[in-house]
Amino acid sequence: MSSSTHDTPGRAGVPGTPRGARARARIEVTEAIKDEARRQLAVDGAAKLSLRAVARELGMVSSALYRYFPSRDDLLTALIIDAYDSLGETAETAHDAVADAGPVRRWTAVCEAVRAWALAHPHEYALIYGSPVPGYTAPRTTVPPAARVGLLLIRIVRDAHRGQGVAKTPLPTELRTEAERLAADVAPDLPPEVVAVLVAAWAELYGLVGFEVFGQFNRIVEDREPFFRHAVARLAHSVGLVHG
């Protein structure tokens, strides 16, 4: 590969990002590996993702692949991060397209984007919201990408609650302190009552999406789009969003 480009990056070269032709080739190969792995993921699922098969398809030998990913789980981790980012970006794009609309509209736009992405990439969705890989615990690197959708939902609710306070159901005393800590962590400017139901709605959204993607609605819910829309509108209502 690469032979074409006019290389000789020069002594100095760009001081910034890629230090030379080798570095560029490295990220190119790394990306090719991830692409091929994603292809196999989409076909056979994560469990059958085989390093050897990826290498074979790329015309290299399996051991060469370990120069780029120290283990199969590390490849999976890379795919997980990419999946979180892909989902997050999809959601953000969908949100920005209706950024000027009312909070309910923005909320449903995000939820429907999540659902659409999940249906379009079921195996990648399974990777990030399905059963976690057995031995493996997600490195801290995955945290920011994983938070993107949640932060979006928080932002929508925050905008809606700015100024006019919405009627909020009181918290049970046993949840009081936890809700306050939670609110201080994720949305200091929102009342704890709202944050508690918002986090719940966040999880419930993925319950709806997961049931559809994983086939739990088979032979039960048939016309799923209006069903989802209705459920998501009720979630919006439950966190205090109103039209307008």
Next chain:
Amino acid sequence: MSSSTHDTPGRAGVPGTPRGARARARIEVTEAIKDEARRQLAVDGAAKLSLRAVARELGMVSSALYRYFPSRDDLLTALIIDAYDSLGETAETAHDAVADAGPVRRWTAVCEAVRAWALAHPHEYALIYGSPVPGYTAPRTTVPPAARVGLLLIRIVRDAHRGQGVAKTPLPTELRTEAERLAADVAPDLPPEVVAVLVAAWAELYGLVGFEVFGQFNRIVEDREPFFRHAVARLAHSVGLVHG
């Protein structure tokens, strides 16, 4: 097992259910295999469940195991069915203990039983509500066990709605026909408005449980029991249940 026991089970044997000593031995070995598989499942997760390791632990050779389960996936299927049944029975027991209480109490009892079972058996929960096994589609045999919790929730809501109609939010027209079909399928005596939100609440319950079991609440929700109780109480409210 084996060599020690006094064997020679006798000619006739019990004429009833198991047709002979051989049939009895068969279900015994089958059960032993499932037990050992469940043990390994609890330790390493489904992905690392190894037929050979199970056989090794049981003192038999791997090929012998294929007399009982034609493939690894069939073993997993058996474990899936058992998991659904275990969860269903746990939920039913928890419900029956408060069968005379009000609908909200019964609802939360079931939800908390689901959560407790999931936390106690995370890998089995992942097996039935996590990412589905790649190639594999659940046989019809899994349908009845899988339905037990859902039917329980339906029963609670049906009892509560018997007689006094509860205020129901109107359905969007696009969901009208689907909700009616859905209601006719799962709960003909409930109004479609209620069935639609009930099915949504059912999925949302597993969103809450799944996020906790799969670690999505790590570093976010700390005191999870009151959080869950509050969310579940709101779900009960959303399907029209009231105390009393």
Next chain:
DNA sequence: ACACAAACGAGAGCAGTGCTCTTGCTTTGG
């Protein structure tokens, strides 16, 4: 009571896997 068929456990073997280690070659930087 005997014989035949089905069920069974053991072993060898195939193709595939993740991963390690060693061997040479090429690029890079001092």
Next chain:
DNA sequence: CCAAAGCAAGAGCACTGCTCTCGTTTGTGT
């Protein structure tokens, strides 16, 4: 210009799911 680092290739280890064959055990119809 040369040593050091990066790289691809190959052999090899321990493991997997699964198949096939081969004697043996067990249950049953005659």
